[in-house]
Amino acid sequence: MSIRKTEIEFKKLMCVFDGQEEGLSIKKEEEYCGFETADGRGYNVFSDMKMDKGVLSNWIGSCPMAYFEIVDDKI
Numbered sequence: 001m002s003i004r005k006t007e008i009e010f011k012k013l014m015c016v017f018d019g020q021e022e023g024l025s026i027k028k029e030e031e032y033c034g035f036e037t038a039d040g041r042g043y044n045v046f047s048d049m050k051m052d053k054g055v056l057s058n059w060i061g062s063c064p065m066a067y068f069e070i071v072d073d074k075i
Helices: none
Strands: 011-015 031-036 042-050 055-064 068-072
Touching: 011 042, 031 055, 031 068
Parallel strands: none
Antiparallel strands: 011 031, 011 068, 031 042, 042 055
């Protein structure tokens, strides 16, 4: 069995639409951290990333790209 390492590029995201009406746990004008989904149509979104330790916290879910604006594409 072979394991292939893959680098994931995390991005700082700003939510531009309130997703609660669609059942998403994201709020307009809040910052999140995430990376693109495998199909390239959304982001795997986390509420926070502790930069000094590189630790992710509170996975929110996979959300469509249309809900976000990229604030910083290299975090």
